[in-house]
Amino acid sequence: MSMNIAIDGPAGAGKSTIAKRLAKNLGFIYVDTGAMYRAMAYYFLQNGIAADDEAAIAAACPKVDVTIAYENSEQQVILNGGNVNGVIRTEEVGNMASATSVYPVVREKLVELQRQLAARADVIMDGRDIGTCVLPDAQVKIYLTASSATRAKRRFDELVAKGISCDLTEIERDIIDRDYRDMHRETSPLKQADDAVLVDSSAMDIDEVVAAITKVYERAISA
Ligand code: DC
Secondary structure, eight states: OEEEEEEEEEESSSHHHHHHHHHHHOOOEEEEEEHHHHHHHHHHHHTOOOOOOOHHHHHHGOOOOOEEEEETEEEEEEEEEEOOOGOOHHHHHHHHHHHHHTSHHHHHHHHHHHHHHHHHSSSEEEEEOOOOOOTTTOSSEEEOOOHHHHHHHHHHHHOOOOTTOOOOOHHHHOOOOHHHHHHHHHHSSSOOOOOOOEETTTTTHHHHHHHHHHHHHHHHOOO
16 A cells, blocks of 8 residues: 655645655655646636636536656646646746636546545645545645745745745735635635644744654654
8 A cells, every 4th residue: 555645734834845855755756736726727827717717617627638747756747738837836827726726627637636646656745635635544644834924924035036026915915815715615625634733834944844744754654
């Protein structure tokens, strides 16, 4: 049986940075599920489909093929045969992914793919509903969070380092809106699974978070 580690949490909690580090240390495959929702969102944006047009989204879903490949152990998302890794990291695509991931028709497709990946290999998978819905039997479940102010500041610093001008208050407002939508949707809302370990990284650096989760993992495998 494969070993699965689920990491859920709100936008900007550092899930992907932490999950990538852990995957490298433990020899697991990292699966970024947010990137799959982003790929679908990118398709909807490219095809002029509005986030609130559920009928158009349902009609488009069968035409969208999302698969995953790995290049130098980095996940690549393939949308209808083309690699979209370079175009899905924008705020526009992130917000569209949050808005369109509310639809069961979108989720069903991706959850199926995520379960197949987890059944084949030892994976560390991050997202919003991994511990609660996608992999309810994952041996390790983490709910990684941080205050909205901390998450906004991290995002702000990242953008400034890239030379992109931005507004801290606006970034925090966006994060709060996204949290609200992800936590209050009807299908698979973001919440801590009953058996997940809560890690609040507000006052922790990356190494401390990695060490804390490694401890949880070691406890789980020795149990
Ligand atoms: O983690 P991210 O910012 O790349 O995710 C983008 C959006 O995709 C997020 O706001 C909600 C949605 N998502 C989801 O509904 N379920 C997941 N497992 C992962 C992401």
